[in-house]
Amino acid sequence: MQKLGFIVTDYLAEKANLDERIWVFDADLADSNGAESFIKTHSSRYIAAGIAEQNMISIAAGMATLNRIPFVYSFSSFLVYQAFNQIRTCISQTSLPVILVGSHAGGCCGKNGKTHTALSDIALMRSLPNFSIWAPCNKNDIAYSIDTIIKEKKPAYIRLPRDTCNVPFQKKEKPFYWIGKPSSVALISYGYSTQWAYEAQQTLKKKNIHIGILHFNRVSPISCSDIKNSLNNVKTALILEDHYTSGGLFSSLNELSLSTVLHSRGWHSSWSGQSGETEELKEQQALSTQSIINKLLKLGLNDSVKRIS
């Protein structure tokens, strides 16, 4: 199974055949984040920026002033944290169409450990004007996000995990949508956390318990009225975040004064990240499939199932 970063690049390469404005930049991680394959098809529009993210961001912004659309790759941590000031001044304040493609976002970075995690990147990025933040979980999400970003011609951040996702392909071209029917107790997730939600959903399904997942492909900006409509019959929702529970989607949705009671599960605010296999890290941080199911049961999932039946 392909990592999402590689799928992004394949789609970009396809788009770039017809759109000469598309360029790809990378800060020496192309083999890990998926940018590499663009060289095979469009080497003249591929820039190896070397290990110098601040320079790379500003170069891309300068290029964007001449009607180019640069997609700038690295690990999320090195884009957002290493070059945040350049993102702020050169992209956000100018509203230039530079697209950040950050892989290895969130807390699951294998042996790499804490320096490579990005646990508050959404909090930082959604504080900036003009940016949209995307967290696709499959090929269809990626196509929709890139098409929308190019059409909008504004700054964007595509947030991708290190691990693969196997959430089934859904032909839903919307910023957010239900995976399975809505349920009274539901899961809300985005990007890699939708993989966690999907695993919980499939485990519950084997016990004949249904839970709906409201998946956000676009994390920011979000439309208040659309979300209220989508959550119309949802009494309680557990938001899963591959991010600190503060500053991410839980915080965004709490700002909307929804009638749905919101709870969250994400990386604990006192945790800085560490080395370890994904399942080990999730287990330690109460994010394993069983931990999520236990939390849902505490939130009344069983009761709601009984009521429905």
Add this chain to the structure above:
Amino acid sequence: MFYKKENNDSLKDRMTKDSITLRRFIIKYLHQSGGGHFGGALSVADVLLVILKYIVNLNSGNCNKTYRDRIILSKGHTSIALYCLLAMQNIIDIDTLDNYGGLNAGLEGHPDMTVTPGVDFSTGSLGQGISAGIGMALALKNKNSHVWVIVGDGECQEGQIWEAAAFAERYKINNLHVIVDCNGAQEFGFKHDKFLLQKPLINPENKWRAFGWNVTSVNGHNHLDILHSCHAMMNHSNGPSVLIAQTKKGYGVNQFERNPEEFHCTELSEYQFQKALKEASSCKNLDL
């Protein structure tokens, strides 16, 4: 390119006249707005004048064109010098200078490409201009267009400057030209410790040469020398070029030149203002 071959003496006279006008504008409008970066604006004035008026093909008719030369004032705190020149070139209305730095004036304290015609990139957070210029130069490759970036010597303390320098060498970007305004002073500097090296940038020529750039030095207040150096830079085809412009902070006004740190960013009394205007009006001395 607007530069036409003409008698050097008449060109020299015209440039001197322009530079006096520019200096008077800088002092007048900075004072009027409540003060600002007198020192750096006056040190960079002559370089900016030559580039904007005699080198780049920027005018009121082509500001929005994709394929034309670009100019980035990376040391954005000296924006007043750029704005005065844009007004002298009729790219912006001279009346807008009256509201420089004010709310909705169209002239932000630091250059903002989203509000001011002729500002090719937003600057103010030091160190970013060369990188942005590289992006433009890459997009302008084989389009017979050049990108000029003006940085300060203090600004060269930023690490991103050297990330950009290494990148431009690697990609041999020959339509990118940097001018370092070496005015020898910065806001606070290092005078508190006599054991520290005092100049903002030590051995600039050696540093840029070590990064593989074509390096030239010039008296940064001698218009013709600057002009000729710029032409030589445009003819250098094997990679990026940098011009080390040796300047004086506050050039043209004695009180500024004598106290470069004090007049880095300040406001003037009415007496200081009138004296500065008078001195700037007769500034023809090109000796450093």
